[in-house]
Amino acid sequence: MIEYIIAISIFAGIYGFVALGLNIQWGLTGLINLGQVAFFAVGAYAFALAAKAGVPFILALAISACVSGLFGAAVAMFTPRLREDYLAIVTLGFSEFVRLILLNEKWLAGGPDGVAGIPRPNLPIGLPSELAFLTITAFALAIAFALTRRIEKLPFGRTLRAIREDETVVTSVGKISLSYKAQAFMLGAALAGIGGAFFASYLSYISPDMFGPNVSIYVLAAVLIGTQGSSAATLISTALVAMLLEGTRLLKDYITFVDGVELAALRLVALGVALIAIVIVRYRPGRI
Amino acid sequence: MSQILEIKALSRSFGGLKAVSGCDFSVREGSITGLVGPNGAGKSTLFNLVSGFVKADSGQVVFRGDRIESLAGHDVARLGLRRTFQIPRELKNMTVIENLLLVPAGQTGDRLVSVIFPGWKVKAEERKLVETAREVLATVGLSEKAGHLAVRLSGGQKKLLELARCLMAKPKMLLLDEPTAGVNPTLIRHLMSVLRKVHESGVTLLIIEHNMTVIMELCERVIVMDRGRVIAAGTPSEIQSNEEVLDAYLGGISA
Numbered sequence: 032m033i034e035y036i037i038a039i040s041i042f043a044g045i046y047g048f049v050a051l052g053l054n055i056q057w058g059l060t061g062l063i064n065l066g067q068v069a070f071f072a073v074g075a076y077a078f079a080l081a082a083k084a085g086v087p088f089i090l091a092l093a094i095s096a097c098v099s100g101l102f103g104a105a106v107a108m109f110t111p112r113l114r115e116d117y118l119a120i121v122t123l124g125f126s127e128f129v130r131l132i133l134l135n136e137k138w139l140a141g142g143p144d145g146v147a148g149i150p151r152p153n154l155p156i157g158l159p160s161e162l163a164f165l166t167i168t169a170f171a172l173a174i175a176f177a178l179t180r181r182i183e184k185l186p187f188g189r190t191l192r193a194i195r196e197d198e199t200v201v202t203s204v205g206k207i208s209l210s211y212k213a214q215a216f217m218l219g220a221a222l223a224g225i226g227g228a229f230f231a232s233y234l235s236y237i238s239p240d241m242f243g244p245n246v247s248i249y250v251l252a253a254v255l256i257g258t259q260g261s262s263a264a265t266l267i268s269t270a271l272v273a274m275l276l277e278g279t280r281l282l283k284d285y286i287t288f289v290d291g292v293e294l295a296a297l298r299l300v301a302l303g304v305a306l307i308a309i310v311i312v313r314y315r316p317g318r319i
Numbered sequence: 320m321s322q323i324l325e326i327k328a329l330s331r332s333f334g335g336l337k338a339v340s341g342c343d344f345s346v347r348e349g350s351i352t353g354l355v356g357p358n359g360a361g362k363s364t365l366f367n368l369v370s371g372f373v374k375a376d377s378g379q380v381v382f383r384g385d386r387i388e389s390l391a392g393h394d395v396a397r398l399g400l401r402r403t404f405q406i407p408r409e410l411k412n413m414t415v416i417e418n419l420l421l422v423p424a425g426q427t428g429d430r431l432v433s434v435i436f437p438g439w440k441v442k443a444e445e446r447k448l449v450e451t452a453r454e455v456l457a458t459v460g461l462s463e464k465a466g467h468l469a470v471r472l473s474g475g476q477k478k479l480l481e482l483a484r485c486l487m488a489k490p491k492m493l494l495l496d497e498p499t500a501g502v503n504p505t506l507i508r509h510l511m512s513v514l515r516k517v518h519e520s521g522v523t524l525l526i527i528e529h530n531m532t533v534i535m536e537l538c539e540r541v542i543v544m545d546r547g548r549v550i551a552a553g554t555p556s557e558i559q560s561n562e563e564v565l566d567a568y569l570g571g572i573s574a
Binding site: 057082178181182184185187189190192193196197199200202203204205206208214218 | 370372377391392393396397401402404408410412413417420422424426427428429431433434437441442445484488512522
């Protein structure tokens with residue numbers, strides 16, 4: 032049981048990075064991104080390949096953040112005029128594009144076989160391996176959280192919020208909005224990449240089928256449930272979504288009138304219903 | 320007297336519609352100039368062309384001796400030529416003072432790298448900016464609203480906020496697109512006194528306006544546009560008795 036809770040916590044922490052990243056892009060800057068999983072995947076693969084090549088953990092982490100960040104900046108640079116629904120379609124398409132490349136280009140990272148034997152960090156502390164990994168994840172997440180909180184409060188974050196409100200105004204006051212949008216996307220992608228690196232390191236095996244659009248949607252749900260634009264609320268709601276998705280597995284011991292397969296489907300139904308309820312309550316017309 | 324802004328043979332079409340076609344006029348430095356004309360005359364398009372939001376098909380825009388017609392909107396703004404919008408574009412879910420703090424260029428904390436540096440310099444700058452913003456808010460009479468969300472302002476107050484946002488940048492010239500449209504008469508008086516104050520501080524104003532009282536009282540010179548070009552220019556009283564102007568406004572019923 033305790034192992035299971037640690038595992039859920041690690042997954043929640045991993046998704047925490049991805050959600051913090053999406054919160055900068057979407058919550059703060061208003062750039063909808065339905066393909067956050069693409070940057071998560073790029074980060075995971077970059078880490079896997081680097082770590083297997085013998086690069087130390089911290090350096091491999093930095094590499095995966097940089098590579099994902101570059102991809103993020105590139106997506107922003109190629110979509111300067113897109114907003115809202117169009118950007119949603121492009122990012123969704125981009126994430127599928129990344130997944131299909133990983134699936135079909137065998138020379139790159141094993142194709143459908145994925146990458147196995149990804150090392151975990153070596154720890155000087157004498158904790159059991161799982162707990163130690165949770166400690167590192169939590170520590171890194173705390174740093175990411177502190178940085179995103181800082182960004183929200185800086186004039187830089189103010190400009191990002193202004194872009195969310197009305198990009199034309201940002202131009203009219205003499206600021207290059209494209210540059211800010213690219214930086215927001217880069218930052219969000221880099222955070223997703225770090226999440227991917229922890230994901231790869233934790234599971235020690237990754238394959239393209241782990242990076243489907245549902246990952247993007249879970250993270251989107253977390254940002255939507257949290258107050259858009261607030262890092263703290265984003266982390267809390269990520270934990271809630273993780274609990275809703277994973278924790279409900281435990282219900283099978285108590286609920287006997289449905290079988291396991293049905294319950295698995297019902298868990299997703301529960302997330303969907305929660306999402307609809309929250310959108311209706313929190314984003315109803317006339318409420319600002 | 321030098322000309323701060325010169326428009327030369329400026330044209331722009333949208334499909335088959337010639338919104339601005341062969342427009343020529345200039346604005347004297349330090350003046351308050353009115354730009355009037357019937358709806359659809361091309362006034363707002365002209366503002367969009369001058370401020371770099373829309374690119375001209377042909378012609379020139381010269382601001383303080385430099386051609387600016389090919390510059391992007393943010394570059395035109397940086398030269399000190401700022402604009403307001405006909406329908407106020409307040410940043411709704413940000414406070415009034417945040418709407419102003421956004422404006423100043425070159426803020427240390429406005430760059431991503433500042434996130435890894437200690438915050439003392441940003442804080443010191445921010446204190447100064449808040450001070451400036453409060454002064455600007457006092458000038459336009461929005462001091463009490465500083466902490467309110469912009470979406471809560473009345474229509475007239477939003478117009479004042481647009482103006483305040485421009486003033487925050489210490490501009491050389493302002494393009495005001497119908498500053499008094501939809502504003503109640505009391506607030507119009509206030510707005511006019513604010514505009515006079517701004518003018519006295521050395522800012523050149525070019526105002527699109529339908530309210531003739533405002534034009535008569537404020538402007539030393541009026542430019543009249545119809546169907547994308549200038550049909551008359553002169554003092555307000557000259558314009559009022561100009562046959563062609565009356566014709567344009569009344570749609571040629573008198574003919």
